[in-house]
Amino acid sequence: MHRFKVTELGDHVFWLRDAEREHLVRVLRLSSGDAILGFDNSGREWLAEILKIEDNSVTCVMLEERQPHVEACSEVYLVAGLSKGEKLEWVIQKGTELGMYGFVPLRAKRSIMRLEGSKASERVERWQKIAREAAKQSHRVREPQIFGITDWEDIASVLPETTQWLIPYEEEKSQGLSQTLATLVSDKPIAILIGPEGGFDPSEVSYATEHLKAQSVSLGPRILRAETAALAALTITLAHWADLG
């Protein structure tokens, strides 16, 4: 059955507008009486029937609330240095499928890509769209939030105060990610800091360990590209709390 993100929630009904309406009407060519699934960003999902298709909205009647249990219990954020090309796009796509809770793009020292002003906000919108589509495709009921592009000084204020920070770092030789996860708690958010291509500057690692109390961790002896490190660290963290695999 096709799944749609609810635009507005009413009492026993919901509405789909804009891209969701377009997709339902033009691409899938559904009509009144067809059954669909609607989900909002709170983790809820409803079996519903299309009541009325109008020029600006589709009205759906809720038939039954479902509890899909598809969301991870642990809240794991990726905080990733800006990288060139499509790398962040697929970290966002794959990270959403895996169960990422949110994504913070970070202006890192070695980030070659610079995004400011309207270019930055357009890019964030585009990333949010990728997350939305991946959430639908993977049957998630909550779409990960993509934050605005953030500087190091502001990073602590963007995520919850209780966040537990991890920074995979190739110079960290003794402390592995898995053994570090065993020292964390699952009911507080976790944020994983990932460098841009070329990795973090040592001063950034110091900043993270001092100001965020981040633990630097090793991902093992092989050198991973930034995007591979992001997804491997996310996978291991979610799997650690049985939220994956």
Place this chain on the structure above:
Amino acid sequence: MHRFKVTELGDHVFWLRDAEREHLVRVLRLSSGDAILGFDNSGREWLAEILKIEDNSVTCVMLEERQPHVEACSEVYLVAGLSKGEKLEWVIQKGTELGMYGFVPLRAKRSIMRLEGSKASERVERWQKIAREAAKQSHRVREPQIFGITDWEDIASVLPETTQWLIPYEEEKSQGLSQTLATLVSDKPIAILIGPEGGFDPSEVSYATEHLKAQSVSLGPRILRAETAALAALTITLAHWADLG
């Protein structure tokens, strides 16, 4: 220091030819006396000095054998259904970085891409090149073998007889990957079967469980794209035996 794949191994010397020689001479512009690292496919690595650059080869003198311990102890193969576009390319690239031991491309029922004859062997060569480059980039000392494109009937004869087979399957609801890994042994190879886009046909899952004694496993409640499933399953398996993270 730059790392090169040894073309021919001698007594206290080795030679680099073709693409490796080109890369050293034209791209990196190294000269006699420069120090480099050479690795072969057996897991060995040498610190060496460039002795002589000739038109067809570069002769290097070994100074010291290194034991890099970068290779995973567990031998984990990915066996993946042919998929369109660049998906298998990046599964091979990222899988190599993570520590994949070998890769078998599989003609699956729902594979849209069909590769036969010389097109098939050209593609396998291209994949091998991607694995080679990713192995170098991630500082591995062994390049994963890319097997020829294989049919279901031949799959058992391609990998070692002692291989332990796993097949992630979205209809498997009870048996998770992590709990299944706890029933396997780390000194025999593991092969993870991954469907093409659209997943395996149920008859293929039956074939795998009957003829390969594969265990079907769940990767959790979210629906993963084939390429995401491949890398997540590989990551969780390698991490299970502390070969990653």
